[in-house]
Amino acid sequence: MKILLKAFRNGLGALIALISRLIPVKKVKRDTDAQAVADTKAQTIELYQFFACPFCIIIRRVIRRLNINIVTRNAQTRGGMYREEMMKETGKVQVPCLKITENGKVTWMFESADIKAYLEKEFG
Numbered sequence: 001m002k003i004l005l006k007a008f009r010n011g012l013g014a015l016i017a018l019i020s021r022l023i024p025v026k027k028v029k030r031d032t033d034a035q036a037v038a039d040t041k042a043q044t045i046e047l048y049q050f051f052a053c054p055f056c057i058i059i060r061r062v063i064r065r066l067n068i069n070i071v072t073r074n075a076q077t078r079g080g081m082y083r084e085e086m087m088k089e090t091g092k093v094q095v096p097c098l099k100i101t102e103n104g105k106v107t108w109m110f111e112s113a114d115i116k117a118y119l120e121k122e123f124g
Contacts, residue, residue: 050076097110
């Protein structure tokens, strides 16, 4: 029963992710210099996520709309490198999670509303 529930949840999540990808977003347009600044800033940010998590899908849509290139890390695989890193650094596995590295200091941000607000403030 547990396996069927997990398969259903993953299948539904994959369907939501596919639909999200098919529905276009209106991307932020920047001039070349402003886009270069955004791209440079985005290099300090990583999104730890599960592919089919609805909250992660929302954050990926925000990232697409804001027209920024943020590296995504698959934290779903048990025993996987990124999941283990998140657990070691934060004491929990919770997605979506933004890892922000600024001036040698690492900040981990949870909660999709907080992540969205941060991204809007920095790149919107």
